[in-house]
Amino acid sequence: MLNYIIMCIVPIMILTIIIIATKEKKDIFKLFIEGVLDGLKTVYNIFPYILAITISIGLLKSTGALNILLYPLKPILLKLGIPEDIIPLCIMRPLSGGASMSVVMDIFNTSGPDSVSGKMASIIMGATETTLYTITILFGAIKLKKIRGVLIAGLIADFVAVVTSIILVNLKII
Amino acid sequence: MSKVWCLMLIISIVVALFMGNPDTIINSIMDSGKNATQNVISLIGMMCFWSGIFNVFEKTSAIKKLSKFFSKTIGFLFDKKNLSDTSKEYMCMNLTTNIIGVGNASTVNGIKAIKSLHKDNNENKIxxxxxxxxxxLNTASLQLIPSSxxxxxxxxxxxxxxxxxxxxxxxxxFSLLTGIIAIKLINKKI
Incomplete structure (x- = not known):
């Protein structure tokens, strides 16, 4: 039942927009086409940023640099009570959505979605975003190089999300 | 951003050279290039569709009402002096799509919003x-129902x-609250 309601949200949103626009006698088709053209330009403009970020993260992973950089972090994270199989997720989550999803699937495969790690992974994945990617796209769209403290604040928020997820699961709230 | 990116490349290349696998560099760039292109190509259809639908929505009067609701609820987060109505409308479309969980639509609306905010800021480099x-707000996951x-x-x-x-x-x-506090403190200092 809940699943059915979830599936209905987006179609209903589209329907509402069309009904409102019809009521106000807008030229829906013309506006839609204009918007699509705008969207096409946007994709064209953000592509260089997507390529740049994909290449740099791919390089960090494939050359093994990421593992070397994170080597000193591991003992600290283990001490904080973070299970070992969650650590790669904590690190990949802000960088890449696809890679962190595959870490989650891996955890589900080995320990199951209702295990301690499985629950932690589900909550972390659902409560955070791909921080670096989002920042790159949004600031890329206006071609700004200075981003002030957004990256730091975003990463702090992600860290808090990881810690609270672990606390919640350890307290056996779920 | 530019520094972070350069650092990522330099570290990767230096590590690859020292670990004795320099061939992974070009292979990895090739793979990433392919992945990025495939991802973008597969996104184009959906992004353009949402861009079209929201272009219809932003020309209706409903957006004004939604925008008012958002200014009342989360308006306190923003500085009202340099905030045009257009920015408000785009931001509220972005937040709504974020909450509903339509990723592509919120990207489209987010880009429009940031462009408009950039204009409010007189296209300043900072x-x-x-x-x-x-x-x-966009780096936090506001999605109400994590359907995926x-x-x-x-x-x-x-x-x-x-x-x-x-x-x-x-x-x-919790994470949103910390993030907002952090960004507010950083905004004051830098």
């Missing part, structure tokens, strides 16, 4: 406080796929 707060996670959990045979919904709200709440 982002305004409003811009940093807005981007931060629920689907994945039931796919892997979870007994209660939806058990994570409330914990996710709690966690998002």
């Amino acid at each position: 982002p305004s406080n409003n811009m940093t707060v807005f981007v931060l 996670m629920i689907a994945l959990r039931s796919l892997y045979g979870s007994e209660s796929p939806t058990a994570i919904v409330i914990p996710i709200w709690i966690v998002t709440g």
Whole structure:
């Protein structure tokens, strides 16, 4: 039942927009086409940023640099009570959505979605975003190089999300 | 951003050279290039569709009402002096799509919003406080119902796929609060 309601949200949103626009006698088709053209330009403009970020993260992973950089972090994270199989997720989550999803699937495969790690992974994945990617796209769209403290604040928020997820699961709230 | 990116490349290349696998560099760039292109190509259709639909929506009067509702509820996060009505409308479309969980649509609306905020800031090279707060809101997952996670959990045979919904709200709440406090402090200092 809940699943059915979830599936209905987006179609209903589209329907509402069309009904409102019809009521106000807008030229829906013309506006839609204009918007699509705008969207096409946007994709064209953000592509260089997507390529740049994909290449740099791919390089960090494939050359093994990421593992070397994170080597000193591991003992600290283990001490904080973070299970070992969650650590790669904590690190990949802000960088890449696809890679962190595959870490989650891996955890589900080995320990199951209702295990301690499985629950932690589900909550972390659902409560955070791909921080670096989002920042790159949004600031890329206006071609700004200075981003002030957004990256730091975003990463702090992600860290808090990881810690609270672990606390919640350890307290056996779920 | 430019520094972070350069550092990532330099470290990777130096590590590859020292570890004795310099060939991975070019292979990895080739793979990433392919992946990025495939991802973007597969996104174009959906992004353009949402861009079209929201172009219809932003020309109706409903957007004004929604925008008013948002200014009343979360308006306190933003500095009202340099905030045009257009920015408000785009930001509220972005937040709505974020909450509903239509990723592509929120990207489209987010880009429009940041462009408009950039204009409010007289296209200054240094982002305004409003811009940093807005981007931060986008780096937090505001999605109310984490549908893809629920689907994945039931796919892997979870007994209660939806058990994570409330914990996710709690966690998002905490992380969003910290993020906002952090960005507000940073905005004051830098």
